[in-house]
Amino acid sequence: MSNLQIIEGDVLEQLPHIPSESVDLIIADPPYNLGKEYGNNYDLKEFDEYLRFSTLWLTEACRILKPTGTIYVFMGFRFISYLYDILDRELQMFFNSWICWHYTQGMGKTKGFSPRHDDILMFTKGKTFKFNLDNIRVPQKYYRERNNMRGANPGDVWQFSHVHYCNGNRRNHPTQKPEGLIERMIFASSDEEDLVLDLFAGSGTTLRVCQQLNRNCTGIELNPGYVKMIKERLNSEFTGFDSIDPRMERIPLDLNTKKVRQEYFENHKQWFLNQHAPLIDKFEESVQKLYGEEQTEIQEEFDFDNTTRK
Ligand SMILES: C[S@@+](CC[C@H](N)C(=O)[O-])C[C@H]1O[C@@H](n2cnc3c(N)ncnc32)[C@H](O)[C@@H]1O
DSSP: OOOEEEEESOHHHHGGGSOTTOEEEEEEOOOOSSOOEETTEEOOOOHHHHHHHHHHHHHHHHHHEEEEEEEEEEEOHHHHHHHHHIIIIISOOEEEEEEEEEOSOOOOOSSSOOOOEEEEEEEESSSSOOOOGGGSOBOOSBOOTTSOTTOBOOOSEEEOOOOOTTSTTOOSOTTOOOHHHHHHHHHHHOOTTOEEEESSOTTTHHHHHHHHHTOEEEEEESOHHHHHHHHHHHHSOOOSOSOOOGGGGOOOBOOOSHHHHHHHHHHHHHHHSTTOTTHHHHHHHHHHHHHTTHHHHHHHHHHHHHHHHO
8 A cells, every 4th residue: 555645835845854865756747837826826936036946946856866766847838948957957867858748638829839738857866767668658550570569668749638627537726637647657767665756746646646556655735725635536436547648549450360369458458458447348349340240259269268267
């Protein structure tokens, strides 16, 4: 069982209490300084003041990370280059990836291009760090000898839809992030029982994902209303993460023999749809559509094997 802790308070006051080199993974989704309303705090500072704030929490984050630790930082276009510079030149951390989180719905512009992505910087504290590629692969399009059927590297453009207001997991928070997106970071850059820290916990997405993936997690959040919201979220029933990379539902073409298909379909559910139980029925329907009647035979063959084993 994971150990989950929520600290109510200001990140700048709380971080000095956390011991140096004690955290495996940090996820930071700070206010982007765009004038959003977060209940008891308003997200608009003078340019220099916002940079000072960012430098202070990033410096503390670097101090508390283990030498093998990783940080992911969400940021909007206005400040991302400055945050990159702080991580790279001031803190001498190691750049790993500039991830583009692509979504299909958002604000519309009539003069200019409607924004459809946020950026996420991934830096590591040292040259040696955890990266569990096998836990975050996405299904291949084709079954080929040369392809690794465990899946492909997901790349640095990640598509996840926002958690829509009609989604049962949607909380009353203006910038709730999709669980599937946080799931990928946690799988990639931590192991079970590691300590994950979310510096701006918001509606508690990171804590929720850690709860399900057996990681210990501490979240810091300034707004007591959101702290209450997080506690309720952690106590609510889990029915699967609220979002998924659409490629996880992709079924490779050319699974040409029954044996290959049977093995592949069972693996697919285990590798790509674990924690997304409600999608398994949809996956099975798609298999049926794509590979047709033969699936019934495979299923029968499989049931028969099970019966004989009993
Ligand atoms: C972008 S939101 C995080 C959303 C979160 N990732 C989620 O999925 O719900 C930023 C959060 O940081 C909180 N916050 C703002 N300033 C803070 C500070 N100085 N210390 C701690 N939390 C702060 C806000 O109340 C807000 O909930």
